[in-house]
Amino acid sequence: QEDMRMFKLADLNTATINVFSWARLQPSEEIYDFEQMDRIVDMLTKQGYDIVMGTSTAALPAWLCHRYPEVTRTSLEGIKNRFGHRHNHCPNSPVFKHYASELVEKTVERYKDNENITVWHISNEYSGICFCDNCERAFRVWLKKKYKTLDKLNKAWNTDFWGHTFYSWEEIVVPDARGDAIGYDDSAFAGISIDYNRFNSDALLDNYIMERDIIKATLPDAVCTTNFMGKYKQLDYFKWAKELDIISWDSYPSYNTPISESSSNNALMRSLKQGQPFMLMEQTPSQQNWQPYNSLKKPGQMRAQSYQIIAHGADTIQYFQLRRSIGGCEKFHGALIDHVGNEHTRVFKEVAALGSELDKLGDTILGSRVKSQVAIVYDWDNYWALEYTSGPHKDLKYNSQIQKYYDVFYERNINVDFISVEDDMSQYDLVVAPVLYMVKEGHAERIESYVEYGGVFLTSFMSGIVDQSDNVHLGGYPGPLKDVLGIWVEEFDAIAPGMSNSVEMNSKAYTCDLICDIIHLRGAKSLAEYTSDFYTGTPVVTKNTYGKGEAFYVGSSLTPDFLDALLDETIERLEIESYGTTSHNLEVISRVNDKGQEIIFLINHESFDQTMSDLFVGETDVLTGNKISETELFKGFDVKIIVR
Ligand SMILES: [Zn+2]
Structure with missing residues (x-):
């Protein structure tokens, strides 16, 4: 009570x-x-x-x-x-x-x-x-349903390697630490461990x-x-x-x-x-x-x-x-x-x-939706596959690469959706797919058709490498994305911690680290080149015109100022709606309700006062009923909501 x-x-x-x-x-x-x-x-x-x-x-x-x-x-x-x-x-x-x-x-x-x-x-x-043993038995049932025959399973897992061939379903054991697992995040047979994650x-x-x-x-x-x-x-x-x-x-x-x-x-x-x-x-x-x-x-x-x-x-x-x-x-x-x-x-x-x-x-906000022109591809199979794979770089993590690109849009107060590899891309002007390591059946064709009809697609190093079973797409990287990107990646170099490479775009110098792809142009145009190591002068970022659209490839982990320079031009050209670059951690996001009203949320995530973006001067904050003035400071942790 x-x-x-x-x-x-x-x-x-x-x-x-x-x-x-x-x-x-x-x-x-x-x-x-x-x-x-x-x-x-x-x-x-x-x-x-x-x-x-x-x-x-x-x-x-x-x-x-x-x-x-x-x-x-x-x-x-x-x-x-x-x-x-x-x-x-x-x-x-x-x-x-x-x-x-x-x-x-x-x-x-x-x-x-x-x-x-x-x-x-x-x-x-x-x-x-x-x-457990129950899971092991259920895993075999799940595998039988997926692969039908042991022959297909052996091919999918490439069990010829290290003589892992299975001759009966009962021989298959769970990939735990007594078997193929190497801790929680690594595996001697990524294909088996990825399937076990899917199964679990x-x-x-x-x-x-x-x-x-x-x-x-x-x-x-x-x-x-x-x-x-x-x-x-x-x-x-x-x-x-x-x-x-x-x-x-x-x-x-x-x-x-x-x-x-x-x-x-x-x-x-x-x-x-x-x-x-x-x-x-x-x-x-x-x-x-x-x-x-x-x-x-x-x-x-x-x-x-x-x-x-x-x-x-x-x-x-x-x-x-x-x-x-x-x-x-x-x-x-x-x-x-x-x-x-x-x-x-x-x-x-x-x-x-x-x-x-x-x-x-009241009900102004309820049911309203965030509208985005930009989408980032997110895929759990990719998350698992990239991190189970042995090499090339221990510090290559799926979420940090995703976040790196998200940050570019966050800093510009641009609404971003995430999409799965199955979702429709056509409603977006720009689709970004960082480290799309695993390209599953049919996905490359959907990306090609999206770009052909005018979409702009961007992907990065370690993309197009393996199929859904974690076996490499033969014929050169980035596998099935080669045509749409107009490139061939011959090798990828791992840059050890504390080291970096240098690159140049439009006569401006930047640095990059983690992975450096060695790229050959096959129709694409180079936008930036390495300026050190034996691959000096070769492309690090490329752009390919494909049908009515464009496909970008970023061959290394580039500093945020480089990504800013690269994406700013595209964001502007595609007229992607942005609430401008605001002070640090002053986030602006919007939702649109059934009546077509745009509800804009301005949030100061810092404890200190910040300068207000002049984009909103003169508008009314519905939380207080006050008009936003030209000299107004945005108080620490304050929130304002504008309805247009
Ligand atoms: Zn169990």
Whole structure:
């Protein structure tokens, strides 16, 4: 009852419940006890709250692990987990599936008539990987379905190498540390490890689908989701997104996460369902507990972060957690209601103020969409393949290359979508695909046709190298992208840490590092050349005219000022809408609603005052009703919203 009083004071309208309650709901195999949950549901319902109903299957009850040891996971090292932690279920355990299904059936049956339940939150933060015997058997079944014959599988994995040939399905073992894995991120056989990641992502997705289908069998119109975690490596979120009714995700930047990275995480989450507004399922109102340094969010910072998420497409903001627990590993994780237990805290007041402000904003923002002329290709298979591959450079990481290009657009306040390798490119003026290492069947043809009809495409070093099985496209790099790019890459050099190469574009000198491609022109034009090492004078950046469009190739990791110079010309020529380059971390993003109104969010992510962009002078900030003046300073962590 006290919580209900405080929720009202904080202007909350929704509560997520029942996320980790399995042990409470089912104290033993034979007994279910919904008494406490009934009371919570009743209280929230009587007070008119919307309820996001969890299914509680993300943390196993102790009795289940004690009685059926098979339900827990086996680690990469081959160690069989016992009871403990959360996210500890084997996705392929028939016993887990049986008891999880039964729990979801009972929960749906009990609350099916409650009209306050607006969303079903299935499990929680699906994650991790299991290498147990059940998974091994299921992996073989998955492989049989994919490859049909051992001959095809052996070809796909190129098992002639190191004499890995399989003569029966039973000989195939999971690629754990006792087999082909070299730690979590490397593998002796990338093809096998990539398939195992695909299999594990599918197995966890099957767990999600199992629960969702139980809910929908009784409630066909139920809105189902599970909370994602940004660029989380282990799960192919584009594939998962197809099975979710709405994307929801948990945003936990640390004290030093670049703002542009939070920006790209939100853009990616929005893009998983092609721009459909999403839910922020979790953020902390103040601090975290699980990072090395859990700094407080400074006054106003939580509000600024919340508006960043809304600006990128969220239609709801939720917090973890509502009341700080007294024990367990998250007792120092921030909460609306602190250990002191009253509403007289800074954090409570900030949450309440934001709640009331969002209430006043009304429906202007709800349902509106971010419109982008630029897309960046994001692909989990590429993420896995690039990082499993042995060589050429240990520091070559997928997300940092993606972020490097995202930053160019972030700095110019240009809206960016992410697209999968299957998504339509034709609605974008510019498509950027950094380190498109794995080019899967049909993708090169789609890129060619996009460029032929006038699209502008940009890719980088380590692109077009392998097919979907991680086998090299023969005939010269960048494989199937050679024609559209009009080049042949003969070799790629790895530049050791602390070293760099120099390049020149339009008589201006720049530096580059990480990888240096040695490129031959095959119809493309050179835009910049190396000025040192034995490949001095050879191209590092090229542009090819192909049909009505253009394809750029960037053969090295170039400094931001080089990328700026390269892309500025293209951005201008393509008339890509930008809100201009603003002061540092003063982010501008826009959404467009059904009435055609453009809602522009201006967010100062820094704690200090900054100069306002003169682009918005004279416009009205709908949050305060004040006109933006010419001399106005943008206060630290302040937010302004303009509706045009
Ligand atoms: Zn398993």
